[in-house]
Amino acid sequence: DIQMTQSPSTLSASVGGRVTITCRASQTINTWVAWYQQKPGEAPKLLIYRASSLQSGVPSRFSGSGSGTEFTLTISNLQPDDFAIYYCQQYDSISPYNFGQGTKLEIK
């Protein structure tokens, strides 16, 4: 199984600020990483796929980078709507499609 380790587990930031979340894979997975946003009581929403490609309709303040085993999600110019939980997911291998543990982004 490919394990995905996210850090930090919690992050505090201010509106207008910039944050970076890191995800590390237990083995190389090229760029087969996606990032999701989840708000309380809602289903996850796909933000980024193929490590750095922005899903349609997602604001450009979201960006992703990385390849191999280390990946980052960066959110610039934080908006109140961005405070949520973020998950990375590997899709290099279907067995299984593991997610990271999640990073909760809180308002400072």
Next chain:
Amino acid sequence: QVQLVQSGAEVKKPGASVKISCMASGYSFTTYFINWVRQAPGQGLEWMGVINTSGGSATYAQKFQGRVTMTRDTSTKTVYMQLSSLRSEDTAVYYCARASGLFGVISPFDYWGQGTLVTVSS
């Protein structure tokens, strides 16, 4: 527009089974696979398996092998997930999610159902 609409909340006793439905609309049903993901209260996302909506075959996460069955009905564009031998640890919100790649290409999940809460309690 693409929609995945799931069945309502369930309360089950330990040892029972639950069957959740996920009805798709707004796209060609058999072109995209459907995954199931669950989330225990306050916890992260856990992938359970995926079903080929065209051929009907399914691949399950090892953790759920022997307890989970995924099926589909192409006439109603509905996917089902049945989990048996329920225990308290199965209390979670269960989501169906469409794989974004065509014809089973391993891919992230671009559309999700609204979630179905399953509570297992005696």
